Amino acid sequence: xxxxxxxxVELIELLPRAGRGPRREGVFALxxxxxxxxxxxxxxxxxxxxxxxRLTGLERRLSSLTVTPPLKRALLGxxxxxxxxxxxxxxxxxxxxxxxxxxxxGIEAGEAIQRAARAVRPQAPSR
Numbered sequence: 001x002x003x004x005x006x007x008x009v010e011l012i013e014l015l016p017r018a019g020r021g022p023r024r025e026g027v028f029a030l031x032x033x034x035x036x037x038x039x040x041x042x043x044x045x046x047x048x049x050x051x052x053x054r055l056t057g058l059e060r061r062l063s064s065l066t067v068t069p070p071l072k073r074a075l076l077g078x079x080x081x082x083x084x085x086x087x088x089x090x091x092x093x094x095x096x097x098x099x100x101x102x103x104x105x106g107i108e109a110g111e112a113i114q115r116a117a118r119a120v121r122p123q124a125p126s127r
Contacts, residue, residue: 006115007116008034008035008116010108010109010111010112010115011109014027014105014106014108014109014112015027015028022068025066026071026101026105026109029062029065030101030109033075033097034113036055036082037082037093037120039051039054040054041087041090055079055082062075071100071103074099075097078093078097090120094116095117097117098113098114
């Protein structure tokens with residue numbers, strides 16, 4: 001299991017312990033973003049049409065979740081960055097989610113996102 005996959009597993013394991021409400025939905029939102037980010041880094045890359053579908057699906061799903069305002073802003077910023085820059089944005093997007101994740105979803109969620117950000121840094125495509 002890679003660090004990247006381990007971060008996903010950690011977030012999923014946090015869900016039952018997060019209880020109900022914005023904290024739990026925040027952990028779920030972070031997991032969703034992490035999954036889409038991972039998909040953007042697949043080798044060979046996804047077709048542009050599939051990337052657009054994944055980002056549109058992510059946007060739709062995030063809009064239905066109740067998360068705290070700081071995390072909501074960070075998630076919307078992450079989505080916009082992924083739309084604009086694609087796979088090249090993944091390391092920065094994940095790094096920018098660490099602080100809001102810690103504050104709103106808990107230290108463990110923030111650490112999982114931080115580990116995922118570190119794991120993708122060397123893999124980031126240079127454009």
